[in-house]
Each structure stands twice: as C-alpha cells, then as structure tokens.
Amino acid sequence: MADDSLGSPLQLRDPNYTPPLIKAVPLGIQHVLAMFVSNVTPAIIVAGAAGFGFGSNSPDFSELLYMIQMSMLFAGIATLLQTVTIGPVGAALPIVQGTSFAFIPIMIPLVAGKGVDGLAALFGGVLLGGLFHALLGTVIGRIRFALPPLVTGLVVTMIGLALVKVGIEYAAGGVPAKASGAESYGSLRSWSAALVVIFVTLGLKFFARGMLSMSAVLVGILVGYLYALGIGMLSVEAIGTSWTRAASFALPDPFRYGFEFSAAAVVGFCLMAFVSAVETVGDVSGITKGGAGREATDREIKGATYADGLGTAVAGIFGALPNTSFSQNVGLIAMTGVMSRHVVTIGALFLILCGLVPKVGALIRTVPIEVLGGGVIVMFGMVVAAGVSMLSDVVWNRRNMVVFAVALSVGLGLQLEVMNLAPGAPNALQHLPDSLRILGASGILPAALIAIVLNLVLPEQLSGESTEEVSGGLAGHGSGRFSQD
Template identity: 35%
Template structure:
C-alpha cells in the first residue's frame, strides 16, 4: 500500500474487511441509498416517458431497475469466484445507454411494434452485446502500462466533474424545472433548501463523533425533506397511486433483437468499461486499498466482469444495463465507512424497494434541491479523489501533456456539445461524454507518446528500474 493510501486508511472508521455493528451498517447503507435512488430510477423514468409507456409498464421497469441493482450490488460486493470486485462498489442503472435505448424503442414502435415489443428489443440487444465487457475484463491484468494511475486519475476526475453538473442542476430545482419552468429554476426557495442541507452535512462531517459523522448525509437530507414538506414542496399523492408489491418475471416482454443496434450497443459497453475502471479505482483509493499491482488489477478485472454479467442479468429481468455508481465514493469519503458488509445492506434495501415500490416511493418524492445540497459535495469529492490518484504518480512533461489534452477534449465536448453536431449520431453517442472522450484520449496518448527518461521529464534522477526500461 502506498503512503497516500495508508494515510487514507487511517482516516476510515471502518475499512474494507471490518464488520460494523448492524445499526451503524444500516445507517451507512441508508446514506448510500439516498445518493443512488434517484440515479437508479431516472433512466427508466426517462425511457418510459420517451416511449410513451402506459403507467403500469413504467412503474414495473422502475421496480425492476431497483430489484436488479440490488442483486447486482450483492454480486459485485460479495465477489463470487472471479465475478465482482469485492469492494464496497454499488451497481445501478447506467445513463450511458439512455439515448441508444430510446432510439431502439422508438424504431420498434415506428415499425408498428407494441410497447412490450419495444422493451423486449431493448433488453434483447443489451443481453446480446453484454459479453463485450465480459471479454474485455479478462485482458485488464495485461494492460498495466496502459491503465496507469495517471490514466485512472484522469477518468475519475472527469467522472466527478461531469457529475457536478448534475448536482448543481439539482440545487437549482432539477432538470425538469430547468426545461419546463425555467423561471422557477434557481429560485430562492431551492437555493435555501440546498444550502441548509449542505451546511448541515459539512458541520456534522467535521464532528469527532463517529456516529454523527456517519449520519451526516442522512441527517442533512432528512432535515431538508421535513422542511420541504412543511413548505408544501413534497407531493405525497404519487405514493398513494403505487402498487403495494410487484414480482420480477424473467423475459416478461419476450426476447427480440434489432441487429442494426448491436454494434452501437457493443461500443457503449466498451465505454462503460473505461468508466467502471475509473469508478473502481476511486473506490479502492478512498477505501485505503491498492491502486496498482496484481491485487488491484484482479479487483478491476472482477469488477468489470461483474458489470458485464450484471448487465446481462438486468436484461433478463427487464431492466437496463448496470454499472458501478461513482457517487457512492463520495459517501464512503464522507462517512469514513468502506466496509464491504455495508454493501449487503444496500443490496437488501434495493431488492426490498424493488419488490415494494410504495416503500421506495418515499425516496422518489424528495425535492431535487434537497438532494442537490448533498450530491454537490459528494460529486466534488469524487473529482478530488481523481486528483489525489493523479498526484500519486510522477507528473513530468509527458504526464502534463496527457492531462492537458485529455481534460481539454473531455471537458470541451461537455461545455460545447455542438462541436459534434455534424458528426454521425453514433459518433455523438460515443464521444458526447466527457468521461469517454477524455478517458479514451488518456489511454491513447499513454500508448503512443514515448516515455522520456531525461532528468527534466522525470523530475528527478532516473531510477535504476526506469533506466532499464
């Protein structure tokens, strides 16, 4: 373990293999749930709306997204054979596949297909393409010179920076408000609620009492929730219309394939592999675990393999591809709890909410501004973790060049997405993400740029091992 990771480990209340008391583990799990719940249910909500699904189908795919995320999280945390990272790595519905999934569904409906056939085709294509990620996971141990801490750090930093846009949008009231009622976006009420939550979390997180520190996020959100309810900003009517229980039915919508969408879907699985490597590296770093060496690469391989298998499992149970959730790294950092046993609690809660949608409905009505007050600081810590990973390697002229180009291109497409407006739609889907463009740029440059051994480039006299390379 590096000196930096040892320092981080000492800042943890519970490390990876520690087993917290049940109530403390439940509190930590609850805070993870607060961070991921909206992220898990948002993709099926958006896809259901875009495909104009009837309310019962929309409710069902939302429930299945939660149910599958719970099963996938258990597999990832438990590590069954070679499958899973064994870290406190939470799985959830991936936003990467959102646009393509909508495109597949709309093409089926345009050809006269039913909503059920549209869903069955989306899930079928997801299943067929998922082996791409599984196969790629087997080659990760041989890519040590490509997936370096510098590359991983760049990807993690871009992940955090990309999420900050989501967090600040929630602070203002959420994307729906921004798109449909911009006059209310960023109102004093929304900023006040977000500010209250943020201040409470910061104050409680600085406490020396581990119980208070572990509960900082959930206390901040609960206080914000209660204040918003008294202000009449929480709509409980949505909960009363939900079914009490729903059952997972494999291949409920059949199994259909649109072969023209298989290759684009396969490319997206490669993209999410890069993102998962960054997420898992951040989790390992924050948990005080290695971010290089055989143990690290074995965990990354297992995690990426778990992503692929879990995405195939998601298709079987009528949900969309799963991936590791980066926002949970912020929760680990904030609570000081990196124990894998917390993951079992999270998995159980996700399955429970999937089977009993009314229970999960309590989370779904939390105002965006309340969530934003918590997520803005969590997402910021993800970006900070990426910077910390980068700083663990020697930054010479070559490293600076890789960072400059990767950040420039990655953030460039995020700030000015119109740069790709003349490109084919598949190019827009692949390179429209800051994480993808920046991450792939970092990998490519790390391969093609020569490694100089001059004193000026290294920043020190060449080590014996470096001189021999």
C-alpha cells in the same frame, strides 16, 4: 474503531467470520444507508433526461418508480454475487455494489427527450456492456498498464465535470421547469431547499462522527425534505397519493422496455466498462488493505470483475442501470474494522427487500427535485475531487502535462460546445454518423481514448525535457510531484 464485542481482532479481519446477529444486522443496514442516495440518484437522473414526469399525477410516474425499484433490487443482487459468490463469480469479500455514476454522461444522450422509446437501446447497451465487462475479468491484470492514474484520474474528473451541471439544474428547480421557462426556476425558494441540504451535509461531515458522518448526504436530504414540507414545497397529500398509487409488492419485468442494438450504446458502455473495472480493482485492493492489512489476490480481483459485469448484464435485462463497486463502503469497512462479507450480505438482502416493495420507491420519488439537487451537488463535486485525488499520484513532467492538456482540452471542449447549444443548432460533431456523434458529445470517451493512446505511444521523456522549464513555472514547485525529468 472496531468494537471488541464483535469478535477478536483476528476474527474481524476474516471475510468468512459472522459477528453476532444483534451486531451484524445494524452493521449491514449501515452499509445500505451509506450508499442509498447515491444508488437511486442515477435512475432519477436518467428518467428525468428521458422526459418522465416528476409529479405523482404524471402518466410516467410508474416508470420512475420501476427504475428506482430496480436500482435497489439489482444493487442487492449484484452485492450478493460479490459476497456469496457463484463459482468464479464474486470476490467473497464485503463489496457493496450500486448504480454507477460513471455511465450517466453516456446514457443521457441516448435517452434525452425520447421517453420510454429511448430505453430499448439503452438497456441493450447495458446488457452487452455488462457481458464485455465480465470478460475483462480474464485479462484485467494484463491491461492495467494502459490505465495509470494519469488516464483514470482524467476520466473520473471528466465524469464529475459532466455531472455538475445536473446538480445545479436540480437545485434551481429541475430541467422541466427550466425548459418551460417557469418563473420558479432559480428562485430563492428553490435554492433555499438545496442550500439546507448542503449545509447540513457539510456540518455532519465535518463535526459528526460514526454513522452520522458516513450518512451525511442521506441525513441532509431528510432534513431538506422536512424543510420542503415546512415551506409548502411538498404536501402531505402528495406524499399520500404517491404511497397509495404504488403497489405493496412487485416482481421485476424482463425486457420491460424492449431490446435494441445501438452501436453508440454498445461501444459507449464497453469503453466505460474499462473505467468501471479499474475502479473495482481499486476498491477490492482498498478493502483487503484497509480491512485485512493485505494485498488483494488475483482470484479476488478476477471474481470481483466477473460479478461487476454479470451483475450489470442481468440488471439490463430487467430495466436497471449498470452496477459497480461503491467506494464509500470501502471507507466504512476501514472505519469499523469489520471485514465480514456476511455483514454486507445482510445489507444486500435489505436492498432486495426494498426493491421488491414499490412503495419505498414511491416515497423516494416524493423528494423535491431541489432537495435532491443539494445532495447531488455534493456527490458530483466529490466525483471531481476523487479524480483530482487520483491525479495527485501523477508525476507532472512536461510529457504528462501534454497528454493531460490535449485530452482534457478536446474532451471538455466537445462537452461544453455540444451541451450548450439549442436543440437543432449546428454543432462541432454534426457531420459525424449518429453513433459517433453521441459518443463524442459526452466528451469523456474522446478524452479517455486520447489519453490512453498518447500515454502508450509518447516516449517517457520528451525531447529537451530535462533542460526546459514547464510553462508557467510549475516545474519544481509545490508538492514535489512536478518534475522536469
């Protein structure tokens, strides 16, 4: 519920209204807290996949800090593009931008085990993919027909399914511990830290209200952090070392990791840009509907897509990962009833400040991987749930079930077959060129392409569909979304 002291109902529905600063500042920081963990987690995952060390004594420690720092800085800058706007760029709405999970399955194969050397192609793909994403703003209204809930729901579900393994590996002790065969991997001690985070998060989500509920994952990780300190998983000395080694202030370094054109990276990022663009359209619509009770205008949708893409392109120059609008903050606007874009601008400035202070990243990096695992298990599970929720809007006739079945079977099958093999072992895609093999291994892009093509070319009704039952007796049962027509 909105606080009457913030302004009149008409003012609160106006994106250009600024509440009193004593109220606006906490509301802006609340937006940051709601997305903070989700924003820095992709950088930690990609850095881990690249082989960067997780300890404060690792020679790659500074690279970890830098990627975390850039995640905060460019999430803030991209958010400013949305709220303040530059010409046609930006929606002039309270849209919070953050690092996207959607691109992780594309990024991991590009950097896996390559260290810093694998990042040049990655950030080349981020830059060009971001520019392509911005171009989608000119046609986003005309291509939405190719991305109905059947397609977007499948893609989002596949993204979540590709990530859940990462959450389990983190909770069990991390990929380095698994690769080295450490006895601590999968121990009760490791799992206990992750479970503390999960239980606290669930407790707050279901039994708390307001900001405690919205920041349940963040609070859960903080409690898990204290638990790790209590059982000796983390020491005060390690925290002190991380804090001491990190600078108090640092500016971003353009082309820090070089720049390289990779067909796999460019094609992968461009294809995933479609998903991100559609997600942004949905978030813009959710903000205007939930905060102002109206539909989003064409100008707002175009401006949001421009900002999404340009924010990603600029981030790629400085070593940050792709940005997208954050859906959790859409829910926060609906909850508070405050539509002011200037409130989110305050949150963006706070993110930029954190991004310029590497000591903030150093503290984040001291979070034990098991504690982070508890948080990402919840977050990645929510990605799958979001995809299933999108699929609930699909009318499940035989035609749509065939499209979904073929796309999921090929995509998930490739993903599982490739990821479960030992390095160097033969796989189902070994005879493809390197670029196509990397794209196919994610499973997401093959599934998306199959779903889009089949959805466009198959007739709306398969032959005999009106008289045959759907296999398994699903037709006509359940929610009423299953249909034989």
